[in-house]
Structures are given as C-alpha cells and as structure tokens.
Amino acid sequence: MCASLARFKRPLLYLMGPLYVVAGLLHFVVPELYVQIVPPILPAPLALVYLSGLAEIGVGIGVLLPRTRQYAAWATIALLVAIFPANIYMATSGVVVAGMPGGGDPSAFGRWARLPLQGVLILWAYWYTE
Template structure:
C-alpha cells in the first residue's frame, strides 16, 4: 500500500514540478501587473512595500524558471522555500489585520475571516511542495 502511494507520487513529481514553476512565474509577473494589490498586504513594519513587491516578483519569476531547469532545480527549490518563509508575515498580517484589498475582484477585496486564516496552512503545503524538489526526481536526471 505504501509502495503504491510512493510510486504514484514519484510519477506525479515531474509534471507537478512544471505546474509549480509556471505558477510562480505567473505570480511573479502579477507583482508587476498589479503591484498595488500586493503592496497592500505588506505589513506596515516593513519599509518600502512597493520595492518589496517588485523584489519578491523578481524572485518568484527567477525561482519559478530555475526550478524547471535541471541544473538549477535544487538551488531554486531551496530559494522558493526561503521566499515562502520570507513572505509569510504578509499572510499573517492579512489574517490578523482585517486589511481590505482595494482594486481587486470582490471575493479578493475582503475575504472572510475563515478565508484569511485558511491561507496560512497552505503556506506549509507550498513550502513542502518546493522542498520536494530539493531531492532528485525519480529517474535521477534531476
């Protein structure tokens, strides 16, 4: 039973790598398309929120591409783990401050309290997903 699950996960690892990489590239590009939306969730204790949004956008694009390239995969995966940890305060700020995001669709403008808190455990899932690629792919070609 456990071997069956391990085999199924191994078969999914490569396709999920490209899903993850593309998601980070798209998210990074969105930091430049709608930077003010992202700046609104930067905790006020951090200086220059717009600069941080652009910096994290660059990191998401670079790491999203890097994780799809065998030669840079492991380093990029570790970079994604670090990035996810670095942006976690923004998710906590969103959950605890009741900040309403202006200029976005209604369901994003003012998510429910449950929705705000539900984001936090997903960060753990995303960290684990990125961490998965710090290990070689099943066929060892990385």
C-alpha cells in the same frame, strides 16, 4: 517517497514553475494589490513587492531548469518563509484588500487558509531539493 506519489513529481514541477512565474508577474501588473498586505513595520512596501515578484519569477524559471532546480527549490522555500509575515498580517489585521481578482475582499476563511497553504507550498518545493 511513495511510488504512487512519485509519478506526479514531474507533472507537478511543470505546474509549479509557471505558477510562480505568473504570481511574480502579477506583482508588476497589480502591485497595489500586494502593497496592501505588506506589514507596516517593513520599509518600502512597493520595493518589497517588486523584489518578491522578481524572486517568484526567478524561482519559477529556476525549478524548470535541471541545473538550477535544487537551488531554486531551496530559494522557493526561503521566499515562502520571507513572505509569510504578509500572510499573517493579511489574516490578522483586518486590512481590506482592494483589487482582488474576481472583485471583493477575501473572506476570513480565505485569509486564514493561506497560512497552512504556505506549509503545503513549502513541502511541494522541498520535494525538488533532492
């Protein structure tokens, strides 16, 4: 790893963990927001939203703890892969996502930008698998 990037590894860890915890909590605060983007082929959308919320909270806490960091980083990668179909569905289906923070439906650019962002998030999590 490049030395100039290495100095950001610890501070970014303390950003990553809370981001996942907050994202996971939002699944319980506004579950209807997430239910809308669960692909219709999947069963029990609300249960999947709650399950993914719990998983996000778990990985967010897990990466902050040295004993569980590597496992949580791998679990984060698995979670990001598992939720990728929802991002694809949101980008391609034209579903109107009601209840977005700040109001309004995300733009087409925002919907499609989420797809490569998943790759960035996977690489970020991979950084902590070592």
